[in-house]
Amino acid sequence: MSNFEDADTEETITCLQITVYHPVQLQSGMFQSIRFYNREKLPSSEVVKFGRNSNICHYTFQDKQVSRVQFSLQLFKKFDSSVLSFEIKNMSKKTSLLVDNKELCYLNKIDLPDKCMVRFGDYQLLIEKEDGESLEFFETQFILSPTSLLQENNWPLQKPIPEDGCYSSYSTQNTFPTEMDENEL
Amino acid sequence: MAAESQPEVPLAVRLPSTEKPLTVLHVSLYHPTQDPDTFANVPPKLQHDTNPLLVGRGPEAHLQLRLPCLSRRHLSLEPYREKGGTPLAFCLKALSRKGCVWVNGLTLRFLEQVPLSVVNRVAFSGIQMVVRIERGTSLEAFVCCFHLSSSPLIHRPQAEETDEWESKPQEQPPPSSGQRAPDHPGLHHGPSHPSPGGGTETQLQEPPESMLC
Numbered sequence: 543m544s545n546f547e548d549a550d551t552e553e554t555i556t557c558l559q560i561t562v563y564h565p566v567q568l569q570s571g572m573f574q575s576i577r578f579y580n581r582e583k584l585p586s587s588e589v590v591k592f593g594r595n596s597n598i599c600h601y602t603f604q605d606k607q608v609s610r611v612q613f614s615l616q617l618f619k620k621f622d623s624s625v626l627s628f629e630i631k632n633m634s635k636k637t638s639l640l641v642d643n644k645e646l647c648y649l650n651k652i653d654l655p656d657k658c659m660v661r662f663g664d665y666q667l668l669i670e671k672e673d674g675e676s677l678e679f680f681e682t683q684f685i686l687s688p689t690s691l692l693q694e695n696n697w698p699l700q701k702p703i704p705e706d707g708c709y710s711s712y713s714t715q716n717t718f719p720t721e722m723d724e725n726e727l
Numbered sequence: 728m729a730a731e732s733q734p735e736v737p738l739a740v741r742l743p744s745t746e747k748p749l750t751v752l753h754v755s756l757y758h759p760t761q762d763p764d765t766f767a768n769v770p771p772k773l774q775h776d777t778n779p780l781l782v783g784r785g786p787e788a789h790l791q792l793r794l795p796c797l798s799r800r801h802l803s804l805e806p807y808r809e810k811g812g813t814p815l816a817f818c819l820k821a822l823s824r825k826g827c828v829w830v831n832g833l834t835l836r837f838l839e840q841v842p843l844s845v846v847n848r849v850a851f852s853g854i855q856m857v858v859r860i861e862r863g864t865s866l867e868a869f870v871c872c873f874h875l876s877s878s879p880l881i882h883r884p885q886a887e888e889t890d891e892w893e894s895k896p897q898e899q900p901p902p903s904s905g906q907r908a909p910d911h912p913g914l915h916h917g918p919s920h921p922s923p924g925g926g927t928e929t930q931l932q933e934p935p936e937s938m939l940c
Contacts, residue, residue: 586838587800587822589779616805618820619838626838631807633777635866649777649808649815649866677838 554674555583555681556626558615561668563687572605573686581683586626590615590682593633601684603665609634612662615654617680625673626680628654637662659691666691748863749774749870750815752804756792757855757876764793765854766875773871777815779805780871783822790871797852798823802835804843804858806869814862815869817843826852848881855880 567573575596584590584600591599593611603612611633617626631651632639639646640661646652660667668691674680758765768791775789782790785799792801800822806815820840821828828835829850835841849856857880863869 617838618840619836621839647808647810649806650810651807 553676553678555676555679556674557581557672557681557683558628559670559672559683559685561670561685561687561691563666563689563691565664565690567686570605572603572608574604575602576684578684578686581681583679583681586617586676586678586680588617591633607663608665609636612637613639613660616651619677625675626677628671630654630660632662634662747865747867749865749868750806750863751861752817752869752871753859753861753874754871755857755874755876755880757878757880758794758853759879760853761877766873767793769873769875771873773873774868775871776868777806777866779803779820781822790873792854794852794854796826797854798826801826801851802828802849805840808866814864815866817860819843819847819849823851850881857881 562573562576564570564572588600590601591611591614592601592603593599593613594603594605594608595610596602598611613633614631616629616631618629619625620627629651630639630641630646632646632648635648639650640659641652642655642658644652654669654671657668657670660669666687668687756766756769773789780789781800781803782788782792783799783801784792784794784797788800802822803820805818805820807818808814809816818840819828819830819835819842821835821837824837827837829848830841831844831847831849833841843858843860845860847858847860849858855876
């Protein structure tokens with residue numbers, strides 16, 4: 543049924559760029575089945591599932607803590623729009639899904655903003671949509687981030703660097719920056 | 728074989744292994760030709776998980792309807808939950824590139840979708856479908872109970888705003904927050920038409936001619 547070749551006049555394709563990060567990504571290999579930088583073309587009718595079960599999910603995280611199906615992306619078209627929109631749906635009974643600051647429980651879904659931060663557990667996914675004309679297909683591209691995607695870590699003022707110049711690169715959003723008086727070192 | 732209508736249907740269908748009653752979708756189907764082949768593959772009851780339920784002509788459809796003008800994947804009913812710990816809600820999405828789906832006064836084109844209310848009038852490819860949702864609390868699965876009707880489920884009233892869907896902004900049907908009394912599906916926004924007494928068929932507004940292909 544799937545024919546990914548578009549023989550008609552070329553239409554631009556909506557692209558979903560997904561930048562991922564997990565604090566122990568280098569040791570644990572949870573992203574090893576994801577083909578980073580590869581552009582994958584998918585039909586717009588597809589429900590794209592993310593999770594641990596590779597038989598069910600399109601994109602798999604190799605991590606026992608991840609639900610068999612963690613969340614899914616569904617495409618639809620808004621009435622007043624000519625381009626594709628996305629919905630994200632939490633498919634995990636165990637873990638909440640955070641979309642920016644909105645919390646989704648099991649089977650909750652919301653429209654995916656054009657650029658947003660999706661989180662579950664320690665996983666961070668920055669999802670950015672670039673609109674295209676086609677309603678038939680869309681494209682995904684995964685990028686691996688070496689550092690945390692969260693705002694706090696991008697603000698030098700919020701995370702004072704200790705005198706010795708070293709700090710953990712595996713800090714998560716749960717680590718609050720601590721103030722250090724130079725007399726305490 | 729037509730699914731029998733059971734006047735004493737229990738409030739909800741219970742799964743033996745859990746205490747939680749399943750949400751039941753009571754689906755009435757009608758096609759004017761009354762060809763027994765159209766609904767030959769419709770079971771009396773169908774239990775489904777939380778994935779979208781696919782309706783169409785194709786082999787992968789969960790509800791397979793046999794009509795040449797129907798798309799292989801024509802529409803889907805997707806279970807989900809609204810925020811706030813509510814039970815299952817459903818969203819109907821049009822999947823046909825050629826045909827459209829008329830839902831509660833709204834015309835849906837390819838990939839357009841709308842949340843369902845407690846009672847819903849749906850028309851596509853000449854098929855009339857009334858879906859009444861009886862909410863259970865289970866989040867594992869839901870059940871569809873099918874009833875085949877020998878008379879129209881949706882019939883002619885005044886003109887619908889959907890006749891000019893291109894030029895007018897679409898009006899979403901109200902969420903099922905009690906604005907529609909479940910026992911009187913004929914009552915809806917605009918001029919009220921009280922539903923006639925008796926019978927399981929509800930006399931509701933007719934979709935535009937283009938839906939009755």
